[in-house]
Amino acid sequence: MIFDNKFIQQRIEKAELLKSMGINPYANDSKRNTTIKKYINVNSDIFEIETKRDEHRHYVVSGRIKLFRIMGKASFIQIEDESGTLQVYVARDHLPEGFYNDVFKKNIEAGDIVEIGGYPFVTGQGELSLHASTFKLLTKAISPLPEKFHGITDKETRYRKRYLDLIMNADVRKTFRIRSNVISLTRRFFEDKGFLEVETPMMHPIAGGANAKPFVTHHNALKIDRYLRIAPELYLKRLIVGGFEAVFEINRNFRNEGMDATHNPEFTSIEFYWAYKTYKDLIIITKEYFHYLFDHLNLPTLLPYGDMEINFENFQEIPLIESLSTIGDVPADVVHDKEKILAFLKSKNITVKPGLNLGQLQGELFDEFVEEKLIDPTFITEYPVEISPLARRSDINPDITERFELFIAGREIANAFSELNDPVDQLGRFEGQMQAKDSGDDEAHEMDEDFIDALSYGMAPTAGQGIGIDRLVMLLTNEHSIRDVLLFPAMKPLHKDELQEDEEELN
């Protein structure tokens, strides 16, 4: 039974008792006329008044009771709304006859949502408070709140019952407010640049635009499988073919892979595509974007992150191959030779999958020796063509692509490139990916003939970029687990029974 806990039973009884007294424990006629924050701001002058009170003012505030202190014929309670917390003084003789003893003391408690009218005053201890003259229960909480001092600290409970986490931990609300700001600012930044926000399908016939395992779902009427999208890239590029010159989409992607501190099965990214531009232009706009964010979020450009300090005035730019030797300390004569790289990796006791080509091995070297050292924002440019199936080749060196990834605090934040718009080259790259798939790489990119068809009509030279919003928010809020920046992170079901029931429903 869901309500068999004795504390819940006790509170249900209190609600029943209130009903029998003619009090609706779930009243709907709220008369709130100010928020707590406004109340505190508007009445800050009470400190200057000699009597420390103004009985002619009247305000009605609402909120959840967080603390409850009864002292005989008067009580102090602390209520909290979204804007802040306020102390309320509740005295027996200022409320209707019998209310204080029979309703307030017996049947109202921490966790309940109440509405209180009264006038402002300052207590002997110097706290601006509300002197209650009306008191009304809006919502009875039948589950007790967690411990008032330690609150709720168990990470599992915090993720599974995020609402409780939000009730108890004000700083968690702050994190998600920042997240919301980041998304809003991102949208405004690109709109101000003339980008058009678009929505492309979440269910794809072919999971393309990235190398990842997709979730599969089924369309009953059409009797076909669909894949939850792993990236919106190929659809956004179709829009460039269609003549839109600057588009962006902020939305979820789904990847059927492991979960850890930086991976959730569904995550949010912005992808934007910009015709008649190159990846060099994207480096410029990315720097602008970060300045814009830091400016509007009032963040210091020397941003603390864990025990690191990231200097957002210090954007670096370095080609991948060069970074291997200058940052990764891989000998310069090793990085262009497949056999030497293999020997080097072996000497460092690093095992890699057999059969990797030069570009893939260079990628391995980067992951092993460079990535974690990139603390200040660093654009790693000119990725090998073998690991960039959708990026345009450099006109100067066909082995590399016009691509960068942005790394901050040792983590990939963005991926961008001048888009491959040669349909014949793109077909060849897909065919290469199909070979990789045949030889066991189950995350190789799928062949998408419809996309090739679109490219064949001509896509203007275009640069495109994706930014992982979750990881960006982690960075800006000094959080170290993606679950702390997702309101409802993915969790396994608590009981195996739930799994079995789900299976039965499907069958």
Place this chain on the structure above:
RNA sequence: GUCUUGUUAGCUCAGCUGGUAGAGCACGUCACUUUUAAUGAUGUGGCCGAUGGUUCGAAUCCAUCACAGGACACCA
């Protein structure tokens, strides 16, 4: 996937080398009209994550499982 650490009251946590389950908060009762995690008194509250095993006896030891945290691997 591997290793590792957890799981005890609604919450935060104790519980030693195995011997009848503890505290604080919350809740009930009593006192208290300016408190700040209010205070004082008193009481209720547990399938010790699940299942097996060892033992006269298991919250405690062992095994398996579930969930979670951390690390590593995979996923660029």
